Amino acid sequence: MKYLNNIKSPEDLRSHSKEDLTIICDELREYIVSTISEIGGHLAPTLGTIELTTALHYVYNTPKDKLIWDTGHQAYAHKVLTGRFDSLPTIRKYKGLSGFLKRTESEYDVFGAGHASTSISAGLGIACARDLDNEDFKVVSIIGDGALSGGLAFEALNNAGHLKKQLLVVVNDNDMSISPNIGAFRNYLVKITTNKSYNYIRSTIGKLILRLPKNFRFIQSLLKKAESSAKNFFFPTTIFEDLGFRYFGPVDGHNINELVNILDNIKNLDTPVVLHTITKKGKGLDYAESDPIKYHGVKERKEPVSANQTKEVPIFQNIFGDTSCNLAKSNKNIVAITAAMREGTGLVNFANDFPDRYFDVGIAEAHAVTFAGGLAVNGKIPIVAIYSTFLQRAYDQIIHDIALQKLPVIFCLDRSGLVGEDGATHHGVLDIAYMRCIQGMIVTAPRDGNELQDLLLTATNYSSGPFSIRYPKESSINFDNKDPNLIEIGSWEIMTTGQDVLILAVGSMVSRSTDIVERLKEKNIQAEVINCRFIKPMDLEYLNNNLSRFSKIVTIEEGVLDGGFGEGIAAWSSDKNLKNEILNIGLPNDFVDHGPRNILLEEVGLDSSSLYEKIIQFIK
Numbered sequence: 369m370k371y372l373n374n375i376k377s378p379e380d381l382r383s384h385s386k387e388d389l390t391i392i393c394d395e396l397r398e399y400i401v402s403t404i405s406e407i408g409g410h411l412a413p414t415l416g417t418i419e420l421t422t423a424l425h426y427v428y429n430t431p432k433d434k435l436i437w438d439t440g441h442q443a444y445a446h447k448v449l450t451g452r453f454d455s456l457p458t459i460r461k462y463k464g465l466s467g468f469l470k471r472t473e474s475e476y477d478v479f480g481a482g483h484a485s486t487s488i489s490a491g492l493g494i495a496c497a498r499d500l501d502n503e504d505f506k507v508v509s510i511i512g513d514g515a516l517s518g519g520l521a522f523e524a525l526n527n528a529g530h531l532k533k534q535l536l537v538v539v540n541d542n543d544m545s546i547s548p549n550i551g552a553f554r555n556y557l558v559k560i561t562t563n564k565s566y567n568y569i570r571s572t573i574g575k576l577i578l579r580l581p582k583n584f585r586f587i588q589s590l591l592k593k594a595e596s597s598a599k600n601f602f603f604p605t606t607i608f609e610d611l612g613f614r615y616f617g618p619v620d621g622h623n624i625n626e627l628v629n630i631l632d633n634i635k636n637l638d639t640p641v642v643l644h645t646i647t648k649k650g651k652g653l654d655y656a657e658s659d660p661i662k663y664h665g666v667k668e669r670k671e672p673v674s675a676n677q678t679k680e681v682p683i684f685q686n687i688f689g690d691t692s693c694n695l696a697k698s699n700k701n702i703v704a705i706t707a708a709m710r711e712g713t714g715l716v717n718f719a720n721d722f723p724d725r726y727f728d729v730g731i732a733e734a735h736a737v738t739f740a741g742g743l744a745v746n747g748k749i750p751i752v753a754i755y756s757t758f759l760q761r762a763y764d765q766i767i768h769d770i771a772l773q774k775l776p777v778i779f780c781l782d783r784s785g786l787v788g789e790d791g792a793t794h795h796g797v798l799d800i801a802y803m804r805c806i807q808g809m810i811v812t813a814p815r816d817g818n819e820l821q822d823l824l825l826t827a828t829n830y831s832s833g834p835f836s837i838r839y840p841k842e843s844s845i846n847f848d849n850k851d852p853n854l855i856e857i858g859s860w861e862i863m864t865t866g867q868d869v870l871i872l873a874v875g876s877m878v879s880r881s882t883d884i885v886e887r888l889k890e891k892n893i894q895a896e897v898i899n900c901r902f903i904k905p906m907d908l909e910y911l912n913n914n915l916s917r918f919s920k921i922v923t924i925e926e927g928v929l930d931g932g933f934g935e936g937i938a939a940w941s942s943d944k945n946l947k948n949e950i951l952n953i954g955l956p957n958d959f960v961d962h963g964p965r966n967i968l969l970e971e972v973g974l975d976s977s978s979l980y981e982k983i984i985q986f987i988k
């Protein structure tokens with residue numbers, strides 16, 4: 369490595385000549401590819417932003433000037449250039465660098481991220497605070513075309529165009545979200561980028577400029593003016609200009625010299641500016657360029673799995689996808705909605721098999737929910753598949769548009785619980801609490817793959833209001849691929865009977881509870897374990913008939929305790945004036961960092977061994 373390993377800060381980068389930047393970009397690309405291919409992480413997005421990142425830190429005086437990255441999954445080069453070269457190999461590892469932006473990690477991570485579409489709002493807020501204090505620095509928000517499909521980004525553009533603060537918004541347009549970006553705005557960006565006549569004139573002028581000797585500055589500048597007139601002819605104004613921004617682009621986001629020049633030119637404009645850069649996701653790595661969906665994120669390289677190893681039980685996400693397809697075959701009213709997470713939620717087959725009944729609405733969770741409400745009003749059975757953490761974006765829509773109107777919308781919350789390497793921004797630990805308190809919401813969690821099928825069937829047959837199903841990012845434990853059965857609403861399942869302690873377990877915690885029954889028996893403790901698949905409504909028949917039998921009750925859930933299932937049990941017991949002792953086990957009132965899911969579960973005491981210890985202590 370010629371330069372990169374000696375760049376400990378953007379200041380070091382800025383001490384290089386412009387000519388060195390191409391080599392630095394090559395080294396960044398090589399370092400990131402070799403590291404991330406080995407340890408796993410987001411790959412293709414960062415490869416598309418190498419030149420942009422380098423140019424921004426080269427032209428802007430960071431950290432005084434503020435770069436605000438959207439989502440943060442494309443910011444690995446930013447991490448490397450801002451003093452985290454040595455620690456890149458720890459990214460997404462337990463106690464290592466975060467895979468996203470994190471204020472506590474670096475002063476260069478100006479605004480934390482992980483969820484999409486926040487960068488323009490945050491940048492505008494920083495710009496306004498700067499001006500209120502008469503401070504002097506620049507603010508740049510960098511947002512992908514996918515993240516730009518989120519309503520929050522449009523709200524921010526609307527506000528920024530009005531407030532007229534210095535704010536550069538770089539639209540990093542690679543025409544991809546995780547899967548292909550779709551939507552009318554995406555089509556608009558493509559139109560700007562691919563206008564044939566304009567691009568013909570542009571490339572011809574570009575070639576002419578390149579052929580001119582260096583001292584023909586005057587002619588060069590005339591040609592550049594001609595190019596800009598051509599743009600104005602074919603695109604009299606862009607939507608960004610109509611919204612109050614100055615618009616520059618589209619520019620080649622992999623041409624480091626062009627980027628540095630244009631950033632130098634627009635840096636001091638004291639107004640909102642959009643710079644539209646065209647990039648390629650996975651740039652520089654053939655296989656990532658040709659399959660950017662697969663290489664959006666890669667897994668850690670592991671030993672090859674030997675052929676005689678037993679086949680793993682499918683993960684919940686796949687059972688959800690297959691079951692949705694099977695149900696949709698026999699019920700033509702079933703439709704599926706995703707907010708730009710076709711692959712992650714398991715809806716690829718549904719999208720292929722039922723293209724007319726599948727809707728990718730973009731990174732627009734709030735819209736997805738109200739849109740589902742509209743579909744339900746007209747007799748459809750919408751399955752809204754959104755990760756638990758991203759559904760937080762749509763809370764008022766769930767309440768005001770769905771629950772209040774008792775619309776039968778099915779919410780399938782994948783990645784409920786601790787998600788592992790994506791960390792605090794992505795853990796789905798609030799949904800039990802946020803769903804439980806909504807009037808009329810059915811809240812469920814299957815204990816295994818078979819039960820996920822049963823609950824989905826039950827949900828599609830339930831027409832009195834919304835129905836939610838949460839499941840984690842892990843193996844579904846049991847899956848027999850049989851026809852699903854309806855489950856009575858509000859019914860629990862007795863897993864083992866006993867009289868010394870009652871364990872009321874939810875979803876992912878049911879198998880972890882049954883796992884310790886034998887060990888408890890060895891200590892002469894007979895535990896009754898209940899699969900509380902309906903978090904709401906609870907099984908009142910079971911509670912009425914059995915809760916008074918136990919002096920010691922343990923509730924276990926993979927969610928925060930405040931507002932959780934355990935609180936529901938404690939409240940019920942107290943209402944009935946029962947004098948039993950209740951131990952609520954769940955997640956702490958704190959944010960949990962990133963790392964492998966099993967290690968995080970151990971850390972918070974939700975693995976089988978910790979549960980065993982806690983129960984033994986409690987019974988003593």
Ligand SMILES: Cc1ncc(C[n+]2csc(CCOP(=O)(O)OP(=O)(O)O)c2C)c(N)n1
Pocket residue numbers: 413416439441442482483484511512513514515516542544545546649707708709731733758761
């Ligand atoms: C609110 C929210 N919904 C969904 C996601 C999942 N997600 C992460 S990256 C991404 C695609 C972003 O596309 P784009 O902004 O164009 O960046 P690119 O990956 O193409 O560089 C999505 C949908 C998220 N992070 N936040």
